[in-house]
Amino acid sequence: MGLHKILKIVALLLAVAGIVSLVMVLLNGGGLDAQLYIAYITLALTLFIVLVYVLKETFSGNLKKTLMSVGAFLLVVIIAYVMAEGVETEMRDGEILSASGSKWVGTGLNTFYILAVVAIGSMIYSGIKKATTR
Known part of the structure; x- marks a missing residue:
């Protein structure tokens, strides 16, 4: 499975989780804890992927x-x-x-x-x- 396909699946899962969380916040009028967790997970994944590719290119170049x-x-x-x-x-x-x-x-x-x-x-x-x- 190619990296592009994996990234598309991860992006789709995060988008669905964000939409579900937004609907829950709008219906319940509750807090934004779930939204913040999704944002933290997205940030962590982004940083991890960038770090992996930077290290990969650094050592191959x-x-x-x-x-x-x-x-x-x-x-x-x-x-x-x-x-x-x-x-x-x-x-x-x-x-x-x-x-x-x-x-x-x-x-x-x-x-x-x-x-x-x-x-x-x-x-x-x-x-x-x-x-x-x-």
Whole structure:
């Protein structure tokens, strides 16, 4: 049985379960527990399938390129972590965000900024190179 056929069957089963759950919620006016469980199951299946195919393609392709890409990303995260400040911050609800939590939030933001600059820079470089070679 092909993977496409299995995925179609799983999608059909999840759709039927979702419809049955929706009808039960509409008729009983009850909670959304069943809907949430279906959403969690769908998310878990999606993540599992994506993970399987990523690992399958990683090990069947050029492993050196994959490891270099992962290493470059980890280098960006390390640079972003070093650049981030860790300051205890009071939040709106009165709780205090720890210095470590603040540093990780800053790391995430810095990582995004670095990757955005690299992406925009590579698009500009590609556009200029394409325009000048014609």
